[in-house]
Amino acid sequence: MNTLDTKRILSNLATHDPAQLHLSAGFRNALGIALPLLVGTLTGHVSTAVVMAVGALVSGLAGLSGTIRQKLRTMTFAVLWIGLASFLGSVMAHSLLGIMIVTMASGFLAGMMVALSPQATQVGTLATIGLVIFSGFPATPYFAGIQTLLVIAGGLLQLILMITLALIVPKSTETDSVVAVIKALTDYIQHPTRQYDLTLSYALAMAEGQVSDSLISPRYRQYLWDVLRRIQHIRLLFVDQILETKVRDGTVALPMAPINVESVISGLHNVAQELRRKSQNHRLNRPTLRNNILGPRRLFHSSSSQSLIPSHPLSNQDNVTQAVDELVALAKWPADHILEDDSIVLDVPVEPIVEPILAMVTTLKANLTGHSAAFRHALRMAVILGFAVWLYGTLALPRGYWVPLTTLVILKPDFFSTVVRGVARVLGTIAGVVLASGLIALPFHPLLLTLSVLVVLAVGLYAVFSYNYTLFSAFMTAEIVVLLSFFDHLSPLKTVQERVIDTLMGTALALASYLLWPRWQRTSVPTAIADLVQSQRLYFQFLIMHCDSNILTLDQTAFYRLQIQLARTNALSSLNHVLSRRDKRPVDVEAASGLLTALHRFGEALQVFHTYCVQKSLRVPNNTNQAGQLIAMMESFVEMLEVIEQTLRTDPKHIPTTLVKRYLEQQPARVTNTWEAHEAMVAQALYAPIGTMIRMFPL
Numbered sequence: 239m240n241t242l243d244t245k246r247i248l249s250n251l252a253t254h255d256p257a258q259l260h261l262s263a264g265f266r267n268a269l270g271i272a273l274p275l276l277v278g279t280l281t282g283h284v285s286t287a288v289v290m291a292v293g294a295l296v297s298g299l300a301g302l303s304g305t306i307r308q309k310l311r312t313m314t315f316a317v318l319w320i321g322l323a324s325f326l327g328s329v330m331a332h333s334l335l336g337i338m339i340v341t342m343a344s345g346f347l348a349g350m351m352v353a354l355s356p357q358a359t360q361v362g363t364l365a366t367i368g369l370v371i372f373s374g375f376p377a378t379p380y381f382a383g384i385q386t387l388l389v390i391a392g393g394l395l396q397l398i399l400m401i402t403l404a405l406i407v408p409k410s411t412e413t414d415s416v417v418a419v420i421k422a423l424t425d426y427i428q429h430p431t432r433q434y435d436l437t438l439s440y441a442l443a444m445a446e447g448q449v450s451d452s453l454i455s456p457r458y459r460q461y462l463w464d465v466l467r468r469i470q471h472i473r474l475l476f477v478d479q480i481l482e483t484k485v486r487d488g489t490v491a492l493p494m495a496p497i498n499v500e501s502v503i504s505g506l507h508n509v510a511q512e513l514r515r516k517s518q519n520h521r522l523n524r525p526t527l528r529n530n531i532l533g534p535r536r537l538f539h540s541s542s543s544q545s546l547i548p549s550h551p552l553s554n555q556d557n558v559t560q561a562v563d564e565l566v567a568l569a570k571w572p573a574d575h576i577l578e579d580d581s582i583v584l585d586v587p588v589e590p591i592v593e594p595i596l597a598m599v600t601t602l603k604a605n606l607t608g609h610s611a612a613f614r615h616a617l618r619m620a621v622i623l624g625f626a627v628w629l630y631g632t633l634a635l636p637r638g639y640w641v642p643l644t645t646l647v648i649l650k651p652d653f654f655s656t657v658v659r660g661v662a663r664v665l666g667t668i669a670g671v672v673l674a675s676g677l678i679a680l681p682f683h684p685l686l687l688t689l690s691v692l693v694v695l696a697v698g699l700y701a702v703f704s705y706n707y708t709l710f711s712a713f714m715t716a717e718i719v720v721l722l723s724f725f726d727h728l729s730p731l732k733t734v735q736e737r738v739i740d741t742l743m744g745t746a747l748a749l750a751s752y753l754l755w756p757r758w759q760r761t762s763v764p765t766a767i768a769d770l771v772q773s774q775r776l777y778f779q780f781l782i783m784h785c786d787s788n789i790l791t792l793d794q795t796a797f798y799r800l801q802i803q804l805a806r807t808n809a810l811s812s813l814n815h816v817l818s819r820r821d822k823r824p825v826d827v828e829a830a831s832g833l834l835t836a837l838h839r840f841g842e843a844l845q846v847f848h849t850y851c852v853q854k855s856l857r858v859p860n861n862t863n864q865a866g867q868l869i870a871m872m873e874s875f876v877e878m879l880e881v882i883e884q885t886l887r888t889d890p891k892h893i894p895t896t897l898v899k900r901y902l903e904q905q906p907a908r909v910t911n912t913w914e915a916h917e918a919m920v921a922q923a924l925y926a927p928i929g930t931m932i933r934m935f936p937l
Contacts, residue, residue, distance in 0.1 A: 260302075264701030266403060267298035270396035272693045279689060288721055289385055292371075293392030295696065295717070296320045296364045301396070302703055303357065305411050306404050306525045307453045310397065311595070312357055317393030319365035321386045327372030328382040334631040337373045338624045341642060344369050345623040349616025352651055353605045353807045354598055366623075366646055371718070373627075374639040401525075408524040410517035412452050415445040416462050417517070419469055420510045424503055427476060435933055436832040438473065442466065443835065453525035461568075461576045465513070468565045474926055475558050477933070498559055505562040512569035519573050604803035611811030615651040622649060622751045626744060636736050637722075644744025647711075649751065651811060668738055669712040692720050763825045764937055766812040767833050768886035770805040771931075774840060775879040777802060781844065782872050785851035795848065802841060809834060825890070829934040836930035843923040847872075850920050868917045874904050875924055882931055893935035901932055 271291045278287020300316035301309040323344060330336035348362030368389075377385060422438040449462045516522055605612045626645045630638025699713035719737070777798035813830050881897050904925065 258704035259701060260703075260705075261697075261701045263302055263703075264697040264699075266399075267302070267396065267700045268693050268696035270294040270298055270392070270399050271696045273399075274392055274395065275689050275692060279686075286388060289388040290392030290395070291692070291721065292324075292368065293317060293320060293389035293394075294396040295392075296368060297393035297396040298696075298700060299364055299703065300357070300361050301400055302700065305448050305452045306401065306409075307451050308448070309400060310453075312361065313393065313397045313400070315595075316361045316364065317390055317397065319361065320368045320393065321390040323365045323369035324372045324389045325382050325386040327369040328375060328377040328385060329379055331373040331376035334628065337631075338627045341366070341369060341373070341627050342620040342624040345646060346616045346620035348646070349619035350602055350605060350612055352615060352811075353601055353610065353612035353803075358598070363646060367643055370639050370643045370646065371722070374637060374722075404525055408520050410523045412445075412448050412454055412459070412462055413513055413517040413523060415441075415448045416465055417510050417513050419445045419466065420506055420513070423469055423473060424506045424510075426473070427499065427502055427506075430476070432826075432832055432934060433828050435477075435930070436828055436835060439832065439835040439839070439930060442470065442473075443838065454523060455526055455577060457577050458522045461571065465509075465565070465568060468561065468568060470926075472558055472561045472565065474922075474929075475561060477929055501559055502562050505559075505566050508566050509562075509569040512566075516573065521577065522573055600799065601803045601807075604800040605807050607804065610804055610807055611651065612807050615811075618751055619646070619649055622747055626747050629743075629747075630740070635740060638740060640737055640740035641744045641747070644741045645748045648745060649748040651814065665708055665711070668741075669715075688720060692717065695720065763809070763812045763830050764886045764890040766805075766809040767830065767837070768883045770802070770809045770834075770837055771879055771883040771886065773798070773801045773805040774837060774844065775876060775883065778844060778847075778872070778879070779876055781847055781851055782869055782876070785847075785869065787851075806834075806837075806841075825937050829937050832934040833931055833937070836927045836934065839930070840924070840927040843920075843927060846923045847920050868921060871904060871921055872924065874900075875928060878904075878928055882928075885935070886937070890935070890937035893932060898932055901929060 271294045274287040274290040274294065275284075276287075278284045278290075297313045297317050297320075301313040303309075304312065326340045326344075327337070330340050344362075344366040348359070348366045351358040351362035372385070419438070419441045422434070422441040426434040426438045445462075445466055449459055449466065452459050604610075607613060622645055623642050626642035630641045635641065695713050695717040699710055699717055702709040702713065777795065780795065780798055813827065813834065878897060878901060881894065885893060885897075
């Protein structure tokens with residue numbers, strides 16, 4: 239390992255984000271662990287309380303981010319998975335072959351979670367950790383069933399506490415996400431570069447997801463959605479000015495259109511200030527469970543958009559300053575007006591709470607192929623975990639389950655992340671084992687001290703979860719060591735050496751997996767993104783061809799949607815691989831990230847177009863000609879996607895100026911001023927992300 243690699247590893251070990259240090263979340267989630275431990279101590283059932291604490295620990299980690307509705311879904315999923323894992327781990331622990339099979343199966347599924355999201359990956363990893371730990375404590379099916387119920391009870395207790403605290407002291411997650419969008423828009427107007435454009439796109443996508451997947455009042459959710467829609471309106475106006483300047487002089491200089499930047503920035507600051515005041519209003523941010531959990535699925539409830547696009551087509555005469563003034567006026571609406579105005583049309587999309595689960599199944603199904611980077615990582619994970627279980631079982635290592643546990647935690651899709659995680663895991667484990675062992679070995683009040691240490695460590699691991707992995711590893715390892723000390727019946731001092739050796743063995747296995755089983759990555763980032771563009775273009779063409787068909791169904795589009803999911807997973811994997819190479823990066827990672835964000839938005843726009851094609855009632859008799867004009871515009875969009883795809887494959891360092899000119903010529907505002915709302919909406923939804931793709935070049 240050269241000096242540069244050593245410096246990179248040390249730099250990553252010390253990397254931390256002060257904004258991600260959440261002490262309040264630490265105390266809140268530690269309460270779910272402290273309560274069963276306190277009750278168990280008072281009633282003399284400490285071992286039972288510790289098992290419940292395991293469920294609460296995993297459930298709390300699964301619910302550290304997102305809206306209440308998102309946390310509810312993720313925590314429930316995590317609780318059920320860890321419950322099943324604890325049962326299988328204890329029952330199958332009597333057979334080495336049996337525990338190998340279930341560990342490999344759970345490890346494979348945890349590896350596949352990288353195709354979904356970091357949160358899903360975390361849940362899969364935690365559940366498999368639970369399976370590995372409980373495999374060290376064999377039990378009959380009867381006692382394993384009781385143990386499973388206790389684990390689930392601990393997780394549900396954490397979930398109930400989360401909802402109760404949210405009702406008493408509501409968090410303003412949704413409002414804060416909208417404020418983050420305003421800040422990103424402000425930065426972008428001041429510095430119209432690709433980096434700030436990407437930040438704004440990401441913030442918009444995050445806010446849209448949180449506002450639409452929320453339990454706050456439907457009226458306030460609609461209000462925030464309207465704010466986001468106006469922000470998108472301002473963004474599109476500003477972006478068009480930048481592109482026109484780019485065509486005129488071949489640069490990406492500040493827009494030449496006459497706008498008062500200081501006035502616009504001042505207005506956006508006022509909007510952010512008004513929304514921050516609303517974030518302190520408990521009436522607005524308190525979750526409402528009735529009629530909000532399941533959420534009826536709305537496709538086109540009104541003439542407004544399901545996506546973050548203006549409810550009317552952009553006009554050439556639209557002015558950024560005027561749009562900001564209208565946004566300021568909207569931001570100043572009082573809370574009473576928002577909650578009591580019956581004239582507000584509720585058209586914000588609210589998906590059923592199970593909808594993301596169905597989407598997860600679709601994504602996993604699409605990645606069950608050797609062409610998927612997620613599948614290849616999952617297969618590597620399963621094989622290495624199976625070997626780790628066989629190794630500690632054959633060698634009869636005391637508490638040898640720490641070998642596969644370590645391998646599971648540090649093995650990542652790319653080699654550099656695995657090395658960094660491995661070093662952090664070793665350092666964190668040694669620190670955690672020594673800390674926990676030293677504290678528990680103190681001679682006075684051992685039980686009371688042990689329970690207090692558990693709570694303190696829980697606060698620490700939740701607080702630094704996203705702050706620094708080395709610290710998190712230390713707190714997490716110490717927490718597990720203390721919890722397991724109730725069942726080891728041995729002084730932790732006697733197990734320090736064994737745990738450190740097991741950790742080193744697990745780390746060595748994870749690193750060796752890349753020597754024996756190299757990463758199958760042969761596709762460059764531009765080519766992988768081009769494949770994603772191609773998959774979306776083919777789906778787009780299919781919709782155009784069959785838009786007037788009476789038999790267009792989701793089943794008919796399933797093949798195209800699966801191909802899109804597979805291409806997206808591979809593109810993200812290629813980008814993450816490049817991100818891990820901080821010394822040599824063949825592409826501009828910010829531009830590549832921006833392209834992927836734009837393609838994600840374009841995919842959502844394709845769903846809007848699909849809905850338009852399916853719901854014939856949206857088209858009134860007098861707009862048949864407009865539907866034809868819309869299809870003609872869509873075909874032009876397809877041709878632009880073809881140019882983008884070919885550019886990515888042949889010369890991603892340049893973007894044809896003719897493409898930019900053609901994009902500007904196809905502005906929906908030039909032809910849709912007299913269109914009906916639905917046709918104009920579909921055109922604008924598909925047009926905007928293509929512009930973002932163009933702005934991300936050169937790659």
